[in-house]
Amino acid sequence: MIRQYVNEALRRAEYDKLEDGTFCAEVSELRGVLAIGDTLEGCRTQLGEVVEEWILVRVAKGLAVPPLGRLVVEVKEAG
Numbered sequence: 001m002i003r004q005y006v007n008e009a010l011r012r013a014e015y016d017k018l019e020d021g022t023f024c025a026e027v028s029e030l031r032g033v034l035a036i037g038d039t040l041e042g043c044r045t046q047l048g049e050v051v052e053e054w055i056l057v058r059v060a061k062g063l064a065v066p067p068l069g070r071l072v073v074e075v076k077e078a079g
Protein backbone atom coordinates (compact mmCIF):
# COMPACT_ATOMS: atom_id res chain seq x y z
CA MET A 1 0.00 0.00 0.00
CA ILE A 2 2.83 2.43 0.76
CA ARG A 3 4.33 1.95 -2.71
CA GLN A 4 0.94 2.72 -4.32
CA TYR A 5 0.62 5.82 -2.15
CA VAL A 6 4.12 7.00 -3.13
CA ASN A 7 3.34 6.40 -6.81
CA GLU A 8 0.13 8.43 -6.51
CA ALA A 9 2.05 11.23 -4.80
CA LEU A 10 4.56 11.23 -7.67
CA ARG A 11 1.71 11.37 -10.16
CA ARG A 12 0.29 14.44 -8.40
CA ALA A 13 3.65 16.20 -7.97
CA GLU A 14 4.31 19.61 -9.43
CA TYR A 15 7.80 20.27 -10.78
CA ASP A 16 9.57 23.56 -11.38
CA LYS A 17 12.91 24.27 -12.99
CA LEU A 18 14.82 26.72 -10.82
CA GLU A 19 17.06 29.56 -12.01
CA ASP A 20 20.21 27.55 -11.31
CA GLY A 21 19.00 24.70 -13.55
CA THR A 22 18.01 22.33 -10.75
CA PHE A 23 14.48 21.00 -10.30
CA CYS A 24 12.13 21.33 -7.36
CA ALA A 25 9.05 19.18 -6.72
CA GLU A 26 6.23 19.27 -4.22
CA VAL A 27 2.93 17.52 -3.61
CA SER A 28 0.41 20.15 -2.53
CA GLU A 29 -1.72 17.66 -0.58
CA LEU A 30 1.27 16.58 1.55
CA ARG A 31 2.35 19.49 3.71
CA GLY A 32 6.11 19.85 4.00
CA VAL A 33 6.96 17.38 1.24
CA LEU A 34 9.59 18.94 -1.02
CA ALA A 35 12.50 17.61 -3.08
CA ILE A 36 15.28 19.15 -5.13
CA GLY A 37 17.45 17.43 -7.73
CA ASP A 38 20.01 18.23 -10.39
CA THR A 39 17.83 16.60 -13.06
CA LEU A 40 14.10 16.05 -13.40
CA GLU A 41 14.54 12.30 -12.91
CA GLY A 42 16.82 12.86 -9.92
CA CYS A 43 14.24 15.18 -8.41
CA ARG A 44 11.50 12.60 -8.96
CA THR A 45 13.60 9.87 -7.33
CA GLN A 46 14.36 12.14 -4.38
CA LEU A 47 10.66 13.03 -4.05
CA GLY A 48 9.71 9.35 -3.86
CA GLU A 49 12.18 8.86 -1.00
CA VAL A 50 10.95 11.97 0.79
CA VAL A 51 7.30 10.85 0.55
CA GLU A 52 8.16 7.40 1.89
CA GLU A 53 10.11 8.83 4.83
CA TRP A 54 7.34 11.38 5.48
CA ILE A 55 4.81 8.55 5.76
CA LEU A 56 7.02 6.58 8.15
CA VAL A 57 7.62 9.61 10.40
CA ARG A 58 3.89 10.38 10.56
CA VAL A 59 3.06 6.78 11.41
CA ALA A 60 5.80 6.64 14.07
CA LYS A 61 4.41 9.80 15.68
CA GLY A 62 0.84 8.52 15.56
CA LEU A 63 -0.23 11.16 13.04
CA ALA A 64 -2.73 10.51 10.28
CA VAL A 65 -1.54 10.21 6.70
CA PRO A 66 -3.91 12.21 4.49
CA PRO A 67 -5.63 10.23 1.74
CA LEU A 68 -4.65 10.74 -1.88
CA GLY A 69 -7.84 10.08 -3.76
CA ARG A 70 -8.96 6.61 -2.69
CA LEU A 71 -5.53 5.65 -1.37
CA VAL A 72 -5.31 5.59 2.41
CA VAL A 73 -2.47 4.48 4.64
CA GLU A 74 -3.96 3.03 7.80
CA VAL A 75 -1.95 1.63 10.66
CA LYS A 76 -3.63 -0.75 13.05
CA GLU A 77 -2.26 -1.50 16.48
CA ALA A 78 -0.80 -4.94 16.92
CA GLY A 79 -2.96 -7.08 19.15
